[in-house]
Amino acid sequence: MEQMPFGNEPDRELGSLIRDANQGPDPDRFLARLNGTLGTLPARASQWDVLATWARPSVVAAAAAAAFLLGVALWQSWQRGATDPALVAPSVSVAILDAAATPPGETQILYAVLEGR
Amino acid sequence: MTESGWAEAARTGDADAYGRLVMAYAVVARRVAYSFLRNWDEAEDVIQDASLAGWQAIERFDPARSFRPWFLRIVANAALDQLRRRRVRDAEPLHESLPSRGRLPDADAGRVVLREKIDAAMAELPERQRVAVMMFDGEGYSHAEVASVLQVPEGTVRSYVFHARRALRKALATLVEEPA
Numbered sequence: 001m002e003q004m005p006f007g008n009e010p011d012r013e014l015g016s017l018i019r020d021a022n023q024g025p026d027p028d029r030f031l032a033r034l035n036g037t038l039g040t041l042p043a044r045a046s047q048w049d050v051l052a053t054w055a056r057p058s059v060v061a062a063a064a065a066a067a068f069l070l071g072v073a074l075w076q077s078w079q080r081g082a083t084d085p086a087l088v089a090p091s092v093s094v095a096i097l098d099a100a101a102t103p104p105g106e107t108q109i110l111y112a113v114l115e116g117r
Numbered sequence: 118m119t120e121s122g123w124a125e126a127a128r129t130g131d132a133d134a135y136g137r138l139v140m141a142y143a144v145v146a147r148r149v150a151y152s153f154l155r156n157w158d159e160a161e162d163v164i165q166d167a168s169l170a171g172w173q174a175i176e177r178f179d180p181a182r183s184f185r186p187w188f189l190r191i192v193a194n195a196a197l198d199q200l201r202r203r204r205v206r207d208a209e210p211l212h213e214s215l216p217s218r219g220r221l222p223d224a225d226a227g228r229v230v231l232r233e234k235i236d237a238a239m240a241e242l243p244e245r246q247r248v249a250v251m252m253f254d255g256e257g258y259s260h261a262e263v264a265s266v267l268q269v270p271e272g273t274v275r276s277y278v279f280h281a282r283r284a285l286r287k288a289l290a291t292l293v294e295e296p297a
Contacts, residue, residue: 008260012254014250014254014286015254015255018250022239030143030161033161034161034165034168038140038168
Protein backbone atom coordinates (compact mmCIF):
# COMPACT_ATOMS: atom_id res chain seq x y z
CA MET A 1 0.00 0.00 0.00
CA GLU A 2 2.87 2.36 -0.73
CA GLN A 3 1.40 3.48 -4.05
CA MET A 4 0.11 6.97 -4.71
CA PRO A 5 -3.59 7.34 -4.02
CA PHE A 6 -4.09 8.59 -7.59
CA GLY A 7 -2.12 5.68 -9.06
CA ASN A 8 -3.35 4.09 -12.26
CA GLU A 9 -2.55 0.59 -11.08
CA PRO A 10 -4.68 -1.33 -8.63
CA ASP A 11 -3.26 -1.51 -5.12
CA ARG A 12 -2.81 -5.27 -4.84
CA GLU A 13 -2.34 -5.41 -1.10
CA LEU A 14 -5.37 -3.27 -0.38
CA GLY A 15 -7.31 -5.17 -3.03
CA SER A 16 -6.49 -8.46 -1.37
CA LEU A 17 -7.69 -7.15 2.00
CA ILE A 18 -10.91 -5.86 0.42
CA ARG A 19 -11.60 -9.15 -1.32
CA ASP A 20 -10.87 -11.02 1.89
CA ALA A 21 -13.35 -8.84 3.75
CA ASN A 22 -15.97 -9.29 1.02
CA GLN A 23 -16.08 -13.03 0.57
CA GLY A 24 -19.68 -13.34 1.67
CA PRO A 25 -21.35 -16.28 3.35
CA ASP A 26 -21.78 -19.63 1.65
CA PRO A 27 -21.08 -18.88 -2.02
CA ASP A 28 -22.15 -22.41 -3.00
CA ARG A 29 -25.66 -21.88 -1.64
CA PHE A 30 -25.84 -18.55 -3.48
CA LEU A 31 -24.69 -20.09 -6.76
CA ALA A 32 -27.11 -23.00 -6.40
CA ARG A 33 -30.01 -20.63 -5.83
CA LEU A 34 -29.01 -18.47 -8.80
CA ASN A 35 -28.57 -21.54 -10.97
CA GLY A 36 -32.10 -22.58 -10.04
CA THR A 37 -33.44 -19.20 -11.09
CA LEU A 38 -31.53 -19.31 -14.37
CA GLY A 39 -32.87 -22.81 -15.02
CA THR A 40 -36.44 -21.55 -15.00
CA LEU A 41 -36.17 -18.27 -16.86
CA PRO A 42 -39.54 -16.94 -18.02
CA ALA A 43 -40.29 -16.59 -21.72
CA ARG A 44 -38.65 -13.44 -22.96
CA ALA A 45 -40.88 -10.68 -24.27
CA SER A 46 -39.64 -9.66 -27.73
CA GLN A 47 -39.51 -6.03 -28.81
CA TRP A 48 -42.58 -6.71 -30.97
CA ASP A 49 -44.44 -8.03 -27.95
CA VAL A 50 -43.58 -4.87 -26.05
CA LEU A 51 -44.71 -2.75 -29.00
CA ALA A 52 -47.89 -4.80 -29.27
CA THR A 53 -48.77 -4.20 -25.63
CA TRP A 54 -48.93 -0.46 -26.16
CA ALA A 55 -50.06 -0.61 -29.80
CA ARG A 56 -53.24 -2.57 -29.03
CA PRO A 57 -54.93 0.18 -26.98
CA SER A 58 -53.78 2.70 -29.57
CA VAL A 59 -55.43 0.75 -32.37
CA VAL A 60 -58.68 0.49 -30.37
CA ALA A 61 -58.57 4.22 -29.64
CA ALA A 62 -57.93 5.04 -33.32
CA ALA A 63 -60.82 2.79 -34.40
CA ALA A 64 -63.15 4.45 -31.88
CA ALA A 65 -62.09 7.90 -33.10
CA ALA A 66 -62.61 6.89 -36.73
CA ALA A 67 -66.07 5.49 -35.93
CA PHE A 68 -66.97 8.71 -34.12
CA LEU A 69 -65.81 10.88 -37.03
CA LEU A 70 -67.67 8.69 -39.52
CA GLY A 71 -70.83 9.00 -37.40
CA VAL A 72 -70.46 12.78 -37.20
CA ALA A 73 -69.91 12.97 -40.98
CA LEU A 74 -72.99 10.81 -41.68
CA TRP A 75 -75.13 12.82 -39.27
CA GLN A 76 -74.03 16.10 -40.83
CA SER A 77 -74.68 14.70 -44.29
CA TRP A 78 -78.18 13.61 -43.22
CA GLN A 79 -78.82 17.04 -41.64
CA ARG A 80 -77.67 18.80 -44.78
CA GLY A 81 -79.83 16.48 -46.89
CA ALA A 82 -82.89 17.35 -44.83
CA THR A 83 -82.45 21.10 -45.26
CA ASP A 84 -80.82 21.41 -48.68
CA PRO A 85 -83.31 23.24 -50.99
CA ALA A 86 -81.88 21.47 -53.99
CA LEU A 87 -82.89 18.16 -52.46
CA VAL A 88 -86.30 19.23 -51.19
CA ALA A 89 -87.23 21.21 -54.36
CA PRO A 90 -90.19 19.79 -56.27
CA SER A 91 -89.36 17.48 -59.07
CA VAL A 92 -89.77 18.57 -62.66
CA SER A 93 -93.01 16.69 -62.93
CA VAL A 94 -94.52 18.50 -59.94
CA ALA A 95 -93.28 21.81 -61.36
CA ILE A 96 -95.21 21.15 -64.55
CA LEU A 97 -98.35 20.69 -62.52
CA ASP A 98 -97.63 23.77 -60.40
CA ALA A 99 -96.90 25.90 -63.44
CA ALA A 100 -100.30 25.25 -64.90
CA ALA A 101 -102.55 28.30 -64.48
CA THR A 102 -105.69 26.21 -64.67
CA PRO A 103 -106.34 22.81 -63.20
CA PRO A 104 -104.20 20.30 -65.15
CA GLY A 105 -105.82 18.32 -67.83
CA GLU A 106 -105.24 14.69 -68.75
CA THR A 107 -102.40 15.59 -71.13
CA GLN A 108 -100.55 17.61 -68.49
CA ILE A 109 -100.96 14.87 -65.90
CA LEU A 110 -99.66 12.34 -68.44
CA TYR A 111 -96.62 14.55 -69.15
CA ALA A 112 -96.04 14.99 -65.45
CA VAL A 113 -96.08 11.23 -64.92
CA LEU A 114 -93.80 10.62 -67.89
CA GLU A 115 -91.36 13.38 -66.72
CA GLY A 116 -91.24 11.83 -63.29
CA ARG A 117 -89.93 8.52 -64.62
CA MET B 118 -17.52 -21.49 -27.38
CA THR B 119 -16.28 -17.95 -26.66
CA GLU B 120 -18.08 -15.40 -24.52
CA SER B 121 -19.31 -13.57 -27.61
CA GLY B 122 -20.62 -16.89 -28.94
CA TRP B 123 -22.58 -17.50 -25.74
CA ALA B 124 -23.80 -13.92 -25.86
CA GLU B 125 -24.95 -14.28 -29.46
CA ALA B 126 -26.78 -17.49 -28.55
CA ALA B 127 -28.36 -15.80 -25.54
CA ARG B 128 -29.55 -12.93 -27.71
CA THR B 129 -31.39 -15.35 -29.93
CA GLY B 130 -33.22 -16.85 -26.94
CA ASP B 131 -30.84 -19.55 -25.65
CA ALA B 132 -31.53 -19.45 -21.92
CA ASP B 133 -28.77 -21.98 -21.20
CA ALA B 134 -26.18 -19.74 -22.87
CA TYR B 135 -27.41 -16.76 -20.88
CA GLY B 136 -27.22 -18.79 -17.68
CA ARG B 137 -23.58 -19.67 -18.37
CA LEU B 138 -22.70 -16.02 -18.86
CA VAL B 139 -24.38 -14.94 -15.64
CA MET B 140 -22.87 -17.77 -13.61
CA ALA B 141 -19.40 -16.81 -14.86
CA TYR B 142 -19.72 -13.40 -13.22
CA ALA B 143 -22.11 -14.21 -10.38
CA VAL B 144 -19.55 -14.12 -7.58
CA VAL B 145 -18.08 -10.78 -8.56
CA ALA B 146 -21.59 -9.45 -9.18
CA ARG B 147 -22.53 -10.43 -5.64
CA ARG B 148 -19.53 -8.51 -4.29
CA VAL B 149 -20.48 -5.45 -6.36
CA ALA B 150 -24.06 -5.60 -5.08
CA TYR B 151 -22.78 -6.04 -1.52
CA SER B 152 -20.54 -3.00 -1.93
CA PHE B 153 -23.64 -0.94 -2.52
CA LEU B 154 -25.91 -2.56 0.02
CA ARG B 155 -23.69 -3.88 2.84
CA ASN B 156 -26.14 -6.74 3.27
CA TRP B 157 -25.51 -10.16 1.76
CA ASP B 158 -29.15 -11.26 1.65
CA GLU B 159 -30.17 -8.12 -0.19
CA ALA B 160 -27.16 -8.44 -2.48
CA GLU B 161 -28.22 -11.96 -3.45
CA ASP B 162 -31.79 -10.84 -4.09
CA VAL B 163 -30.44 -8.07 -6.28
CA ILE B 164 -28.45 -10.58 -8.34
CA GLN B 165 -31.61 -12.64 -8.83
CA ASP B 166 -33.49 -9.54 -10.01
CA ALA B 167 -30.60 -8.40 -12.20
CA SER B 168 -30.29 -11.79 -13.87
CA LEU B 169 -33.99 -11.71 -14.78
CA ALA B 170 -33.75 -8.09 -15.96
CA GLY B 171 -30.69 -8.97 -18.04
CA TRP B 172 -32.56 -11.86 -19.66
CA GLN B 173 -35.36 -9.52 -20.72
CA ALA B 174 -32.82 -7.01 -22.08
CA ILE B 175 -30.29 -9.39 -23.67
CA GLU B 176 -31.75 -8.76 -27.13
CA ARG B 177 -30.29 -5.24 -26.95
CA PHE B 178 -26.81 -6.45 -25.90
CA ASP B 179 -24.05 -6.09 -28.48
CA PRO B 180 -22.17 -9.43 -28.53
CA ALA B 181 -19.08 -7.68 -29.88
CA ARG B 182 -18.67 -6.06 -26.46
CA SER B 183 -17.87 -7.64 -23.13
CA PHE B 184 -20.76 -9.13 -21.19
CA ARG B 185 -19.24 -8.43 -17.77
CA PRO B 186 -19.57 -4.60 -17.63
CA TRP B 187 -22.99 -4.82 -19.27
CA PHE B 188 -24.24 -7.24 -16.64
CA LEU B 189 -22.56 -5.40 -13.77
CA ARG B 190 -24.24 -2.19 -14.88
CA ILE B 191 -27.60 -3.94 -14.55
CA VAL B 192 -26.52 -5.22 -11.12
CA ALA B 193 -25.44 -1.71 -10.07
CA ASN B 194 -28.75 -0.23 -11.21
CA ALA B 195 -30.69 -2.94 -9.38
CA ALA B 196 -28.62 -2.32 -6.24
CA LEU B 197 -29.25 1.43 -6.46
CA ASP B 198 -32.97 0.76 -6.84
CA GLN B 199 -32.84 -1.45 -3.78
CA LEU B 200 -31.00 1.28 -1.86
CA ARG B 201 -33.67 3.79 -2.82
CA ARG B 202 -36.41 1.42 -1.66
CA ARG B 203 -34.56 0.86 1.59
CA ARG B 204 -34.16 4.59 2.20
CA VAL B 205 -37.84 5.11 1.68
CA ARG B 206 -38.61 2.21 4.00
CA ASP B 207 -36.18 3.07 6.76
CA ALA B 208 -35.85 6.46 8.32
CA GLU B 209 -32.49 5.51 9.79
CA PRO B 210 -29.59 4.39 7.57
CA LEU B 211 -28.57 0.80 8.08
CA HIS B 212 -25.18 0.26 9.61
CA GLU B 213 -24.23 -3.30 10.24
CA SER B 214 -22.75 -3.82 13.64
CA LEU B 215 -19.40 -5.47 13.78
CA PRO B 216 -19.42 -9.16 14.61
CA SER B 217 -18.46 -9.88 18.17
CA ARG B 218 -14.84 -10.79 18.66
CA GLY B 219 -14.55 -14.06 20.44
CA ARG B 220 -11.32 -15.63 21.52
CA LEU B 221 -9.48 -16.98 18.50
CA PRO B 222 -6.19 -18.70 17.92
CA ASP B 223 -3.45 -16.06 17.54
CA ALA B 224 -2.76 -17.01 13.93
CA ASP B 225 -6.35 -16.29 12.86
CA ALA B 226 -7.02 -13.46 15.25
CA GLY B 227 -4.87 -10.91 13.46
CA ARG B 228 -6.43 -11.68 10.10
CA VAL B 229 -9.96 -11.57 11.48
CA VAL B 230 -9.29 -8.24 13.18
CA LEU B 231 -7.84 -6.87 9.96
CA ARG B 232 -10.86 -8.08 7.99
CA GLU B 233 -13.24 -6.52 10.49
CA LYS B 234 -11.31 -3.27 10.36
CA ILE B 235 -11.48 -3.14 6.56
CA ASP B 236 -15.13 -4.13 6.61
CA ALA B 237 -15.98 -1.39 9.11
CA ALA B 238 -13.98 1.18 7.15
CA MET B 239 -15.68 0.11 3.92
CA ALA B 240 -19.06 0.50 5.61
CA GLU B 241 -18.22 4.11 6.44
CA LEU B 242 -17.39 5.00 2.82
CA PRO B 243 -19.99 6.60 0.55
CA GLU B 244 -21.43 3.79 -1.55
CA ARG B 245 -19.96 4.90 -4.88
CA GLN B 246 -16.47 5.24 -3.38
CA ARG B 247 -16.90 1.80 -1.86
CA VAL B 248 -17.93 0.26 -5.18
CA ALA B 249 -15.16 2.06 -7.05
CA VAL B 250 -12.36 0.92 -4.74
CA MET B 251 -13.75 -2.60 -4.53
CA MET B 252 -13.96 -2.91 -8.31
CA PHE B 253 -10.67 -1.14 -9.07
CA ASP B 254 -8.40 -2.45 -6.31
CA GLY B 255 -10.33 -5.54 -5.28
CA GLU B 256 -11.38 -6.89 -8.67
CA GLY B 257 -8.86 -5.31 -11.02
CA TYR B 258 -11.32 -3.43 -13.24
CA SER B 259 -10.04 -0.45 -15.20
CA HIS B 260 -11.18 3.07 -14.42
CA ALA B 261 -13.13 3.04 -17.68
CA GLU B 262 -14.97 -0.15 -16.75
CA VAL B 263 -15.86 1.16 -13.30
CA ALA B 264 -17.00 4.41 -14.92
CA SER B 265 -19.19 2.43 -17.29
CA VAL B 266 -20.79 0.49 -14.43
CA LEU B 267 -21.34 3.55 -12.22
CA GLN B 268 -22.23 5.71 -15.24
CA VAL B 269 -19.92 8.53 -14.19
CA PRO B 270 -16.84 10.03 -15.93
CA GLU B 271 -13.49 8.30 -15.50
CA GLY B 272 -12.12 11.29 -13.60
CA THR B 273 -14.88 10.86 -11.05
CA VAL B 274 -13.91 7.22 -10.60
CA ARG B 275 -10.29 8.24 -9.99
CA SER B 276 -11.50 10.68 -7.37
CA TYR B 277 -13.67 8.01 -5.73
CA VAL B 278 -10.74 5.59 -5.60
CA PHE B 279 -8.44 8.28 -4.22
CA HIS B 280 -10.76 9.20 -1.36
CA ALA B 281 -11.64 5.60 -0.58
CA ARG B 282 -7.99 4.53 -0.44
CA ARG B 283 -7.14 7.42 1.83
CA ALA B 284 -9.98 6.52 4.21
CA LEU B 285 -9.06 2.82 4.25
CA ARG B 286 -5.40 3.56 4.89
CA LYS B 287 -6.34 5.83 7.73
CA ALA B 288 -8.47 3.07 9.26
CA LEU B 289 -5.66 0.54 8.89
CA ALA B 290 -3.15 2.98 10.37
CA THR B 291 -5.13 3.05 13.62
CA LEU B 292 -4.89 -0.72 13.70
CA VAL B 293 -1.11 -0.52 13.53
CA GLU B 294 -1.05 2.09 16.28
CA GLU B 295 -3.38 0.05 18.52
CA PRO B 296 -2.27 -3.57 18.36
CA ALA B 297 -4.87 -6.05 19.57
